[in-house]
Amino acid sequence: MRGVVVTTNNELYVKEFAPPLYQSIGEVVGGWIEIVRPRGLKHRLVMVVNEEGLLRNLPLNVFGSILYGFHIHGNPIVGDIVIMKEDYTVDGLDFVELTDSDIQEIKVLAKNVSGGEIKEVETR
Numbered sequence: 256m257r258g259v260v261v262t263t264n265n266e267l268y269v270k271e272f273a274p275p276l277y278q279s280i281g282e283v284v285g286g287w288i289e290i291v292r293p294r295g296l297k298h299r300l301v302m303v304v305n306e307e308g309l310l311r312n313l314p315l316n317v318f319g320s321i322l323y324g325f326h327i328h329g330n331p332i333v334g335d336i337v338i339m340k341e342d343y344t345v346d347g348l349d350f351v352e353l354t355d356s357d358i359q360e361i362k363v364l365a366k367n368v369s370g371g372e373i374k375e376v377e378t379r
């Protein structure tokens with residue numbers, strides 16, 4: 256299942272995640288995962304972050320923090336993030352495949368929000 260990774264170094268890439276997703280996504284964010292539903296993303300898109308990022312003093316993720324509303328409430332997003340899509344399935348609320356259109360919208364959002372600072376790199 257594809258997700259869009261945005262690093263603290265302002266790099267963006269699309270990555271294919273294998274089941275179990277909590278483990279493969281956890282490897283990218285560096286630990287236990289937490290799902291965050293920021294107002295800066297369209298409905299059903301979520302950010303997956305490191306649950307212990309603040310405790311581990313991970314670096315600030317400016318893009319994630321802006322989407323999360325840091326400028327309003329003061330709670331930052333730290334560490335690399337993965338943007339995924341949620342929807343209801345036969346098993347309940349779960350991750351579903353990002354469409355090519357979803358991925359393109361995320362790329363455009365990243366470019367616009369960062370003023371072009373976020374650069375797309377090859378999939379890792």
